[in-house]
Amino acid sequence: MFLTEKDLVDLVAFRHDLHRHPEVSGEERETAARVEAHLAALKPDRIFTGLGGYGVAAVFAGAAPGPTLLFRCELDALPIPEISDAAHRSEISGKGHLCGHDGHMAIIAALGRGLARRRPARGRVVLMFQPAEETGAGAAAVIADPAFAGIRPDLSFSLHNLPGLPLGHVALASGPVNCASRGLRILLDGKTAHASMPETGLSPMRAVSRLMPQLTDLGRGIFPSADFAMVTLTHAVLGEPAFGIAPGRAEVWATLRTLTDAGMADLCALAEALISQTAAQERLVLSYHYEDIFHHCENAPEAVAHLRQALSDEGIGHDATVLPMRASEDFGRFAACGPSAMLFLGSGEAHPALHNPDYDFPDVLIERGARIFLRVIDNVLELS
């Protein structure tokens, strides 16, 4: 292919540098600067910065007109302390690249190295380094950015490494691959009182006691049936840590999850009816809002066909056994631009799970991921 041994050594060094300096969602200023410096050296036709926050995109154009292919990776790390003896372990306390976004960035940078040597014959390739994937905010912000009009893709691709899947093996399927999810944050207001006179106040305790299991019980269907819905109660707090006060306020956090966005609309309606009814029964003032909103990620058959062809051409084993999965991924937003697809690249069956403190991206996947995407580019736009 188009990557030399020197490329791979450089790309591993690039990943390790990113890994040492993790930045969380929305704060990826230094990461974006490192990415921009790496891309600038490859002399793309254009670099966009500040997309939907700290997003960076490099454009490599062909001589003839043709479609725009976008390849997406993510800038952000996690607010989780890393446990590692590696020389490239996080130097930022309490933060770590524990989802492998550093590795995904190295793969998309590898495409840049290939494209720096061989431009596509037609169309354009956009290498998209997107911010704030972990909060579900970044892809939507990038797409809403006015500058995005200049790089709007015809086809979009992404990949995520996947512990539990054999190293280098690929999971790929058409249809929904990641669930829709969103956080529902509920506030219930009554009235505080002295703990010896609770009848003079109004505690949200009984509302919280009923709501938590009833919200959870809104879950239905067996995954991945079309009507699958799941509610996970993630957090609740009632009153203050004191023995002298009968509480007047409570907060309940739940994560709603469905196979599709249509299912999410139904689940939100059910949850909202339940919390409104409960608050009214208990005479509490209710307020609520949604956070961390992820659309479901739907792989378009046309985009999947390009990935399948590339995998066959490269002789890389693939199947659909682990798909769809319940976890969420904000790449689903790119489906609004045109056909898009995401594949999952095995990190090894015994590899620590994503978001675990001892997780680290396997460097051997950099070349493998880049090979697949470079083959897609060659197949669709013909590398010259």
Next chain:
Amino acid sequence: MFLTEKDLVDLVAFRHDLHRHPEVSGEERETAARVEAHLAALKPDRIFTGLGGYGVAAVFAGAAPGPTLLFRCELDALPIPEISDAAHRSEISGKGHLCGHDGHMAIIAALGRGLARRRPARGRVVLMFQPAEETGAGAAAVIADPAFAGIRPDLSFSLHNLPGLPLGHVALASGPVNCASRGLRILLDGKTAHASMPETGLSPMRAVSRLMPQLTDLGRGIFPSADFAMVTLTHAVLGEPAFGIAPGRAEVWATLRTLTDAGMADLCALAEALISQTAAQERLVLSYHYEDIFHHCENAPEAVAHLRQALSDEGIGHDATVLPMRASEDFGRFAACGPSAMLFLGSGEAHPALHNPDYDFPDVLIERGARIFLRVIDNVLELS
């Protein structure tokens, strides 16, 4: 009586100085120093300091042998911000004398002024400035202090001001006057999981949902029936404030309240059986402990008789209509030393409630409280 106009002006200034410098339970270092300086000027026969923390006691002895009478007040303020336009408002952010302990200290200091002029003919008077009443820790710590053996009382008295009762009117009764209470802090440990895979973890949510109302429902009896019991759920927290994690830990805080210590033993047994059963059903690891332990406050008829006689001698109206009350008071610990009694001195029907941010002790009660207790001393020990 024995207090001059100058005494009363000085005592109001003393209270205002204490009010400006509130210190919370267990941290009453400066308050104790102010009290000690005020008492030292009165030349008592002995001053004890550092009793059970920052406790201070002054002893005024008679020439002849006789009983020891102890009068107790409290050093501590509350961790509640004061709202006041008064010149003597709290100068310490977030803390305030919002229970009137500054006023109670002025009353006991007033006894010192009287005793400085007229010693008892026999026995001894101990003026006890006790720390940490608000947490229920102070009285027990003072009594457990080895130095307490030197001032062990035969009779103990205390008073608390009481908003809602007409100004200067007294509530007094034999038997229980304040409830026993204690905080029960419950920890439930399961196992955290990714919010998309809650079945791989173990959430305490259903245990918390059942426990909160079931603990509350352990309440029984109509106050003040002998079998009265009340459980107030004051605080609960489940998991962390995040949408991505299914919780593995919860904490539940409840305040148990009974008319008597015997009733408290029963209520604790019921609560412990319930939490053990619930934790076992949900396969959670349970731990729990008690905090803020208050014994019930039982007025001994012999001590009450002395107070009643003094009230009649002073022509101060009194009845038992508001007693017993549900709130707790750690003076109950002094009953272990011998007959003890507490009276409640009206702060006015429209006065802001205790612990309210706009509460302030009515200065006119200083002379009234001191008059009652000086009359008790004169009646029992004969002021010379």
